[in-house]
Amino acid sequence: MISLYSPLRLWRVFVLLLSLYLLIKKRDSLLGIRPLPPVRLRETITVLGTSFVKLAQVLATRSDFFDEAYLRELASLHDDLPPMSPAERDRVFARAFPTDPFVRFGQNAIASASIGQVHEAWLEGGVKVAVKLRREGIEKRVRADIRILRTFNRLFRPLFSTLTRHSIEAVIEEFAAMIVRECSFDEERRNLEKFSAVYAHSGIIFPRHYPRWCSDDAIVMSFEEGWRFDERERIEEAGIDISPLIEKLVRFYTDQMLVKGFFHADPHPGNLLVRSDGALVLLDFGMVKRVPNDTRIAIIELIRSANERDFEGYVSAAKRLGTVAYDAPSAELAEFTERMFDIFGNDALDSSSMQKLAFDVLDQTRNLPFKLPQEAIYILRVSAIIEGLGTTYIENFNGIKDILPILQRNIPRALGMKDSLVETLFDEFARLPEDVAALRETLRRSSRGELVVELSPYQMERLRGDLQRSLAPLYTALGLTLAAFAAWTLGWENVAYLLAGAAALRVWFR
Numbered sequence: 001m002i003s004l005y006s007p008l009r010l011w012r013v014f015v016l017l018l019s020l021y022l023l024i025k026k027r028d029s030l031l032g033i034r035p036l037p038p039v040r041l042r043e044t045i046t047v048l049g050t051s052f053v054k055l056a057q058v059l060a061t062r063s064d065f066f067d068e069a070y071l072r073e074l075a076s077l078h079d080d081l082p083p084m085s086p087a088e089r090d091r092v093f094a095r096a097f098p099t100d101p102f103v104r105f106g107q108n109a110i111a112s113a114s115i116g117q118v119h120e121a122w123l124e125g126g127v128k129v130a131v132k133l134r135r136e137g138i139e140k141r142v143r144a145d146i147r148i149l150r151t152f153n154r155l156f157r158p159l160f161s162t163l164t165r166h167s168i169e170a171v172i173e174e175f176a177a178m179i180v181r182e183c184s185f186d187e188e189r190r191n192l193e194k195f196s197a198v199y200a201h202s203g204i205i206f207p208r209h210y211p212r213w214c215s216d217d218a219i220v221m222s223f224e225e226g227w228r229f230d231e232r233e234r235i236e237e238a239g240i241d242i243s244p245l246i247e248k249l250v251r252f253y254t255d256q257m258l259v260k261g262f263f264h265a266d267p268h269p270g271n272l273l274v275r276s277d278g279a280l281v282l283l284d285f286g287m288v289k290r291v292p293n294d295t296r297i298a299i300i301e302l303i304r305s306a307n308e309r310d311f312e313g314y315v316s317a318a319k320r321l322g323t324v325a326y327d328a329p330s331a332e333l334a335e336f337t338e339r340m341f342d343i344f345g346n347d348a349l350d351s352s353s354m355q356k357l358a359f360d361v362l363d364q365t366r367n368l369p370f371k372l373p374q375e376a377i378y379i380l381r382v383s384a385i386i387e388g389l390g391t392t393y394i395e396n397f398n399g400i401k402d403i404l405p406i407l408q409r410n411i412p413r414a415l416g417m418k419d420s421l422v423e424t425l426f427d428e429f430a431r432l433p434e435d436v437a438a439l440r441e442t443l444r445r446s447s448r449g450e451l452v453v454e455l456s457p458y459q460m461e462r463l464r465g466d467l468q469r470s471l472a473p474l475y476t477a478l479g480l481t482l483a484a485f486a487a488w489t490l491g492w493e494n495v496a497y498l499l500a501g502a503a504a505l506r507v508w509f510r
Contacts, residue, residue: 004144009048016044016052017152023066042073050114050138051145053077055175083109083117088136096133096218105131111270114138115182115286120223128223129210132185139183146176178265182286186216191285198262202252205281224281226273240278246390248280253386257379258300261291267385291379295321299379307408311337477503 003009019035028034036044045056056074066074084092086107093105106120115138119131149172181187189209196206207221214220227234235242249272256263264271265287273281291299298321305313311334318324324333484499 004141005148010148012044012048013052013148014152016041016048017149017156021156023070038069038073041070042077045077048145049141050081051142051149051179053114054179055149055172081112081114083112084133084135089117089133092133092136092217096215097213101213101220102129102131116185121220123210130207130221130223132219132221134183134185134217139180142179142183146180149176178287178289184216185214185219188284188286189214189219191288192219192221194262195264195285195288198260199252199255202255203248203280204252205275205279207281207283224273224275224283226275226281228269229272229274230269231274235274238276240274242274245274245278245280249386252280253382257291257382258296261293261296263289263291263379263382265289265382267382295379298322303408306341307405309338309341311335311341473506477506480506 109117111118301317480503487496
């Protein structure tokens with residue numbers, strides 16, 4: 001644990017975080033330190049390891065924070081690591097399996113990531129399984145990294161406006177909660193159980209786990225064969241049409257984020273396999289999130305407004321989602337949104353031209369109050385990953401012209417409508433008594449003056465900001481007044497008069 005807090009490592013973390021903050025704030029330097037150039041930034045993150053790689057993967061979705069060169073380097077980061085040493089592997093194995101259940105266990109890892117590594121093994125009867133072992137000491141390392149991150153974030157906090165500060169804190173807090181859960185294989189096993197039950201009829205294949213031999217240090221699952229989703233040549237050689245698979249994947253994630261509200265937050269190519277029969281297999285359930293109902297409704301409104309090119313409605317939905325400040329200028333944001341839609345909906349532009357134009361527009365809107373609430377962090381990340389998977393196979397693939405129509409077709413299901421009109425009407429009639437009772441209760445409360453108005457978290461945030469700005473001059477004036485009183489008691493009359501005058505002016509010009 002000492003090495004985790006070594007002066008050299010702390011300095012690297014300090015320079016990394018300072019670089020990220022300077023890049024977000026568009027400042028050239030602070031305390032004589034300039035932000036790391038893109039390649040050095042990526043190399044520093046790689047040296048710092050697991051926690052910082054995963055944090056950078058989250059930040060890599062923020063094109064409003066970083067320019068193209070930095071985004072390219074952040075997007076290239078992977079959490080592939082060398083496997084554990086044989087001694088470490090044996091210690092973890094002995095702790096996870098006091099009695100060895102395998103007739104054969106592959107000593108060499110077939111996959112090695114930041115949290116764990118995967119081995120082939122065989123049970124009685126020749127059943128082949130995948131055994132995922134947790135890296136030794138990984139939870140302690142991650143918790144140490146989180147403490148360092150939070151400490152430095154408090155140090156840099158005064159550098160940021162309220163909006164940016166809240167976005168950064170949301171990223172760190174959501175990231176901290178997620179990565180600690182990801183270190184628990186008991187949590188991953190529960191996620192797999194829940195996912196398999198909730199999406200049993202999705203048409204997606206999930207591994208089958210063996211609870212008898214699962215623990216916090218290991219998960220034993222069925223061994224799933226297939227090609228990685230990004231192995232284009234091998235999939236095409238097998239004669240598999242990828243377009244229906246992409247639509248199936250988008251529909252599946254629509255179910256997760258908009259219908260069920262329970263979604264797999266890490267669908268990178270290594271976690272998505274394509275079987276020889278064309279079936280999709282989803283692996284690795286360490287990052288699973290719930291989407292609150294109000295967030296799902298805001299996303300549905302976002303999709304509907306985008307499909308109808310109702311850009312003011314789109315901005316309104318973005319405010320309810322929390323990705324735009326509640327008091328942001330709607331007209332200016334609507335114009336910005338329309339320009340971005342025009343770029344990504346233009347079939348005449350290739351991918352590089354789209355990206356260049358999009359970055360040009362973003363450069364002109366750096367001061368617009370975009371935000372990143374906790375609920376949206378992984379939704380945006382998943383959206384970026386799926387779009388990246390689409391570009392592997394479809395030229396100029398993007399969310400507006402390729403994903404949006406699929407999402408729009410699934411809005412009725414997201415709103416709870418059935419597959420047929422008869423089923424929908426029957427369902428609505430079944431809910432009618434509840435709706436009548438709710439209406440009666442609302443009228444009763446209204447007549448008694450008992451109706452309660454609730455403000456959204458974003459409205460409350462705006463009110464808090466307004467209140468802080470209003471009170472700041474009074475706090476300053478109070479401090480100057482107390483200083484004037486102290487100067488008077490010490491006999492410094494001229495200083496006291498100056499301080500009292502400054503206090504009066506601060507109140508007058510507040």
